Amino acid sequence: MSASREIELGTKFEPKFDANGLITAISQDAESGQILMVAYMNAEALDITIKTGNAVFFSRSRQKLWRKGEESGHVQKVRQILVDCDQDCLILKVKVDQGQCHVGYQSCFYRILKPSTKELDFIAEKVYDPQEAYKKDKK
Amino acid sequence: MSASREIELGTKFEPKFDANGLITAISQDAESGQILMVAYMNAEALDITIKTGNAVFFSRSRQKLWRKGEESGHVQKVRQILVDCDQDCLILKVKVDQGQCHVGYQSCFYRILKPSTKELDFIAEKVYDPQEAYKKDKK
Numbered sequence: 655m656s657a658s659r660e661i662e663l664g665t666k667f668e669p670k671f672d673a674n675g676l677i678t679a680i681s682q683d684a685e686s687g688q689i690l691m692v693a694y695m696n697a698e699a700l701d702i703t704i705k706t707g708n709a710v711f712f713s714r715s716r717q718k719l720w721r722k723g724e725e726s727g728h729v730q731k732v733r734q735i736l737v738d739c740d741q742d743c744l745i746l747k748v749k750v751d752q753g754q755c756h757v758g759y760q761s762c763f764y765r766i767l768k769p770s771t772k773e774l775d776f777i778a779e780k781v782y783d784p785q786e787a788y789k790k791d792k793k
Numbered sequence: 794m795s796a797s798r799e800i801e802l803g804t805k806f807e808p809k810f811d812a813n814g815l816i817t818a819i820s821q822d823a824e825s826g827q828i829l830m831v832a833y834m835n836a837e838a839l840d841i842t843i844k845t846g847n848a849v850f851f852s853r854s855r856q857k858l859w860r861k862g863e864e865s866g867h868v869q870k871v872r873q874i875l876v877d878c879d880q881d882c883l884i885l886k887v888k889v890d891q892g893q894c895h896v897g898y899q900s901c902f903y904r905i906l907k908p909s910t911k912e913l914d915f916i917a918e919k920v921y922d923p924q925e926a927y928k929k930d931k932k
Contacts, residue, residue: 662896665913667906678831680819687826692817692882704908736902737913739894743831745902755878757801762877763884767806769843774804774876 662739669700670742676712677742681754684733684747690754691762693720695744707732709746726787728752753781756788801878808839809881815851816881820893823872823886829893830901832859834883846871848885865926867891892920895927 661668671677676694683690693711695703699719702710709730713720723729730748737744755762758780765774800807808816815833822829832850834842838858841849848869852859862868873886894901897919904913 665904665915667911667913678817680828680831682828689819689821689828689884692819692877704906704911707908735906735908736916737904737906738831738901739896739903743901745828757878762882763875764878765804765876767843767874767876769846769874772806772843774806776804777875
């Protein structure tokens, strides 16, 4: 089997990190199927996620590990990890108890594009107050 | 409202293309919620998708527009486009009649990672024969 066929049809996990050492990870609610967010993992974040069962990403803006929920408490318990054909993208099937978008919504995808005007419509209500969740001095 | 707040909380569509001029697009079955594939769009692909209602991507390997289904016939009819908080990722809610992964599966995510051994298990059966779908001389 050729190398690319092996990646597509084999059972060996060979995650393909990009030029920045990152792989795309989609968090999807394990029960509802709702896509919650899209983030990135480096090898270390992926390794910790697999070992601990809690989603850990790599923040591109802060250039460091991002233990989801470390500030807000809004963790993602990883139930399953699915891998795509060319192994450059992962789905994390997760259980969550709280909103996952830092803006305050359950999902980061809270707006829909209107094709006619190319404007955005809001399709969700906020489920928590981010100012409360992210304030530094909370217990 | 600051520029970043405007992007997160506004109604203006300002897709954020990366250094290669691409934005991530997730195709999700509009009915079942199954994530079918993850691909990328440049501005032109996004524009054609919005105008025609058929998913068009930009192939990173071939460096050209990729009209999904142009060879296989396995098109994606776009029902909705959702946009995330920082506008660097899209969900295409699509209607499909046939398998979407070029390997022959309904979804590109046909394997699951076993955390204990880091091996992959297959979780799906093929739904079509790619050799048949992609052969050049078919009518």
